[in-house]
Amino acid sequence: MVKKIRSCVFISGKGSNLKSLIKNSRDYNFPIKIELIISNNIKAGGIRLAKQYSIPYKFFPSDDQKKFERNCLIEIKKRKIKFLCLAGFMKILSSDFIRTFRHKIINIHPSLLPKYKGINTHKRVLKSKEKYSGCTVHFVTPILDSGKIISQRKILIGKSETEDSLRTKILKQEHKLYSQSIIAIFK
């Protein structure tokens, strides 16, 4: 059996990317095992998933960033976590925290980076009348949404596309792209 890398997923919301990661990580050959889920939102749907799949989870409020990161580090160390995946985690981590895990934190973003970094991606994409959008998995560096790109998926924007339909369309691609990117990293 492959020796799986002990990993943690950070979430803030619904957790649909987390769900696909959990499912794929159960595959015998998938390179990571999710040993911890951290949420900065007590109401995150992903917490329900953690319970459902019996994965250890922690809720840490992130209004006090230093305290949040200290709490995360303690837990990460305790559980010997070596790899971090941000999946809809909507808080910007400090440079110090990110540097501690250089090349060991990845993120998924719902645009074709380097275009549309930051929030409200779909709204801005539609406003700019783009023909294509998509999603990107990239390494996390101290500069927001700017680390080395691991992989991307592109979709065609329909004529009557709305923010919601675009989000749904791209999320479907995200669910495939995130796991494929992890496989590619550890190949």
Ligand code: GAR
């Ligand atoms: C996803 O679309 C993800 O790419 C995005 O939040 C959504 C989370 O959905 N992340 C960001 O915008 C990060 N800047 P999920 O909770 O269902 O996985």
